[in-house]
Amino acid sequence: YIYMYFYLQVLISRSRYRAFIFSLTFLLYASFHLSRKPISIVKGELHKHCSASHEVEVDSYKEYAAQIQPVKKPSNISQCGWEPFDKNNYKQLLGALDYSFLCAYAIGMYLSGIIGERLPIRYYLTVGMLASGLFTAMFGLGYFYNIHNLWFYIMAQVANGLVQTTGWPSVVTCIGNWFGKGRRGLIMGIWNSHTSVGNILGSLIAAYWVSTCWGLSFVMPGVIIAVMGIVCFLFLIERKCFNGTELWRSSKTFLNGTSRFRVQMPILNAKETNKPQVKYNVFLYQDTNFPFSLFSQGVIEFSLCLLFAKLVSYTFLFWLPLYITNVEHLDARRAGDLSTLFDVGGIFGGILAGLISDRLEKRASTCGMMLLLAAPTLYMFSAVSKMGLEATVVMLLISGALVNGPYALITTAVSADLGTHKSLKGNARALSTVTAIIDGTGSVGAALGPLLAGLISPSGWNNVFYMLMVADACALLVSLKILFGYCVFPLC
Structure with a gap:
């Protein structure tokens, strides 16, 4: 009776625990993007347009810095920003910071999947979040300790990446373990808005301090992601499985990462009860060899599509505030806001892409449709954004929806569909x-x-948009190849 009571409680709590995992993983990854955003906001402060009001800016800077006891007064406050980014080649140097982070991120991602499938997700994610908080804050410490060595900032970016x-x-993996394929596009479209929410929060937090003490624009996001890492360790529930329903555990009991165990319920003796034997088993999962047929299911094609889609999205992520500063002639804080x-447009775009793909049951068609609309929208953005602030606002919303929609769909619903395809035969690590x-x-x-x-x-911002x-x-051509080519996976 105790075991049956436990079983019934699992059934009753199914929706509640799914909602909990949905919310928790949403907040966890939002904190990752929150910590990535400050660099794009601070770029406008690292390099300023030289002005005649230099002396006033220096006096206000010294007055503010004097209020922070451990902070050393800068020995060389440049008229054009923070050394070494105050030179004419500042765009190349700022680009090197972005490239350092993203190149390290790209290389590390291939290793992360291999390592992550062999370690408990809760521990792996917790350590990663604590380390991310450390290296995010490390970049901001360059302000407080008056560091002007380019390699210090590059190494902080590489380590963080x-x-x-x-x-x-x-x-x-965690969200895929808890949610099946029913309405996966819509659910993950809503869930994937954590990237945009994290970017928005990161922009607002970084912009708050960027004009007065840009070091805090990195330190505060670093503290936030580290705190969320502790929350992850205490509350993350990695998977569900109880004869087809959910099995949960607290941080002290049951599931511990990739550990596998079997709970054998008591077997009623048929001689004593004159009833058939009853056996209840709880299996978390069984290991299987990783299938090499994985690459025939559209993984390579969707990976290449994401390569180009993410190129566009991350260019906006890292360079949009500086572009707005140059075109609209706004300060770093207003440009960041x-x-x-x-x-915001990306949130609606991700949800819309998931909803359409669920209705049509065609992921590639949805990506192709949004990519087709995105190209002329980018051209319009480059032309209309120079006409005034109101036009820029409208084009930011539309461009965000069309650029981030395919990116969100591929990284969530498509990845989960491919990773749980029947050809993988239940391999939980895939x-x-x-x-x-x-x-x-x-x-x-x-x-x-x-x-x-x-x-x-x-050479001009127009060339960037080209x-x-x-x-x-x-990206559109690759999605068309998936749609009209040899794709054997029912995502087309």
């Missing part, structure tokens, strides 16, 4: 590996986009 790869495979509208392969390849594009933007932008339109067209 490596440890942040622990996040995505872990949360996607305005850039959040792109992520989802983490598939997610890492797809997002790792996409991260290569994420690294190239900001780097190319840094190299091309000195580069983004070419990337969008390439």
Whole structure:
């Protein structure tokens, strides 16, 4: 009776625990993006347009710095920003910071899937979040300790990029373990809005301090993600399985990462009860060899599509505030606040992509449709954004929806569908590996986009938008190959 009572309680609590995991993983990964956003906000402060009001700016800076006891007064306050980013080649240097983070992230993502499938998700994710908090705050310490060595900031970015790869495979595996394929596109479209929510919060937090003490723009997000890492350790529930329903455990009992165990319920003796034997078994999962047929199910094609889609998205992520500063002639704080509208549009775009793909039951068709609309929208954005602030607001919302929609769909619903395909024969580890392969390849594009933007932008912002339109067209061509080519997976 005790065991049956426990079983019934699991059935009753199904929706409640799913909602809990949905909310918790949402907040966990939002904190990852929250910690990535400050660099794009602070760029406008690291390099300022030289002005005649230099002496006033220096006096106000010294007055504020004097209030912070451990802070050393800068020995060389540049008229054009923070050394070494105050030179004419500042765009290349800022691009190098982006490339350092994203290149390390892309390389680390391939390793993260392999490592993550062999370690408890809760421990793996917790360590990654604590390390991310440390290295995010480390960049901001350069302000407080008056560090002007470029390699210090590059190494902080590289280290942060490596440890942040622990996040995505872990949360996607966890959410995929708890939610089946029914309405997966819509559910994950809503869930994936954590990227935009994290970007918005990160922009607002970083913008609050950027003009007065930009070091806190990194330290505070670092503290937040570290605190969320502790929350992850205490409350994350990694998977469900109880004869087809959910099995949960607290931080002290039951499931511990990838540990496998079998709970054998008492067997009633038929001689004593004159009833048939009754046996209840609880299996968490069984290991299977990783199937090499994985790559025939569309993983490579969707990975390449994500490469180009993420190139566009991350170029906006890292360069949009600086673009707004140059075009609209706003200060770093106002530009950072305005850039959040792109992520607001991304929230609606991700939800819309998931809803349409569920209705049509065709993921590739949905991606192709949104990519087709995104290319002319980017051209319109480059032209209309110069006409005034109101036009910029409208185009930020539309562009955010069309750019982030396909990106969100591939990284969530498509990855989960591929990772739980029947050809994998129930391999629970495959989802983490598939997610890492797809997002790792996409991260290569994420690294190239900001780097190319840094190299091309000195010749004019229009050329940056032409580069983004070419990337969008390439993503469209890959999605068409999936749609009309040899795709054997029912995502087309």
